Amino acid sequence: MPTRPLRLFALLVLLVGGAGAALLLSRGASNARDWTADGARIPHAQFDGSRVDVQNVRHFDYRTEHDFTERWETRRYDLAALESVWYWVVPFGDVRGPAHTFVSFGFADSAQGTQYVAISVEARKERGESYHPLTGMLRAYELMYVVGDERDLVKLRADVRRDSVFLYRVATTPEQGRALFRAMLERANALAARPEFYNTFTSSCTTNIVDHVNAIAPRRIPRSYKVYLPAFADELAYEIGLFASSLPFDALRARAYVSDRSRHLPADAQYSARLREGL
Numbered sequence: 001m002p003t004r005p006l007r008l009f010a011l012l013v014l015l016v017g018g019a020g021a022a023l024l025l026s027r028g029a030s031n032a033r034d035w036t037a038d039g040a041r042i043p044h045a046q047f048d049g050s051r052v053d054v055q056n057v058r059h060f061d062y063r064t065e066h067d068f069t070e071r072w073e074t075r076r077y078d079l080a081a082l083e084s085v086w087y088w089v090v091p092f093g094d095v096r097g098p099a100h101t102f103v104s105f106g107f108a109d110s111a112q113g114t115q116y117v118a119i120s121v122e123a124r125k126e127r128g129e130s131y132h133p134l135t136g137m138l139r140a141y142e143l144m145y146v147v148g149d150e151r152d153l154v155k156l157r158a159d160v161r162r163d164s165v166f167l168y169r170v171a172t173t174p175e176q177g178r179a180l181f182r183a184m185l186e187r188a189n190a191l192a193a194r195p196e197f198y199n200t201f202t203s204s205c206t207t208n209i210v211d212h213v214n215a216i217a218p219r220r221i222p223r224s225y226k227v228y229l230p231a232f233a234d235e236l237a238y239e240i241g242l243f244a245s246s247l248p249f250d251a252l253r254a255r256a257y258v259s260d261r262s263r264h265l266p267a268d269a270q271y272s273a274r275l276r277e278g279l
Helices: 004-026 150-160 174-193 205-216 230-239 249-256 259-263 271-275
Strands: 044-048 051-058 061-064 067-069 072-078 082-091 099-107 115-124 142-148 166-169
Touching (some): 044 174, 072 099, 082 230, 099 150, 099 230, 115 150, 115 174, 142 150, 150 259, 150 271, 259 271
Parallel strands (some): 051 142
Antiparallel strands (some): 051 072, 082 099, 082 166
């Protein structure tokens, strides 16, 4: 039977932990905090017919995860030129379950070939914070949509963090791709005006993508444990016919692995096109 000092210590731990959780759960979401450099700016899109100007497109040049050159750009996209949608899955470590997912959009450009932009739904961290899925259930992080160059978002994960990165082409129409791109940018604008909290289960990278897709094509993606364990999200997408491939899933997933290729490609204007060769 526990001694009195041990019971008192256990009670103290519960009280302190409960007070900390109550404090987190009671605070409101804000865009005015001391953010990490990669989350310091949030994107804003301005629509003009089929054209959209996006401010704060992130294009960092990483030497290490903590040593980088910051670059924020304003870029223009023509919705009429959108020709492809791509899905990225980045498992966390060797245990299949937790993962980060995001999407990219390809725009035809007569001068430079197809140009790609990625949109990644992420937990916005303050300086000194690190991400943890359990903390992500306690209103510890705000929600942000990162709009970025693939040389930033992909090379950070494949080259710098040495993550396994998988890339799949989505089977969709240009009209659906334009609707998804517009919806994600409109959501980014809404978060700039009215911040929200990230939540590991209810408002994460994958659940937000699912919500966007299902708003365009109702019930296209069913609720599944593979949504909440997004390292399986590519398997779910394959099962419901979201990928543009007739290969067996294991063969498709092997072909979709692009980390090694990324590490051997220079971060030049042809990076995204070369990364997709053979896919």
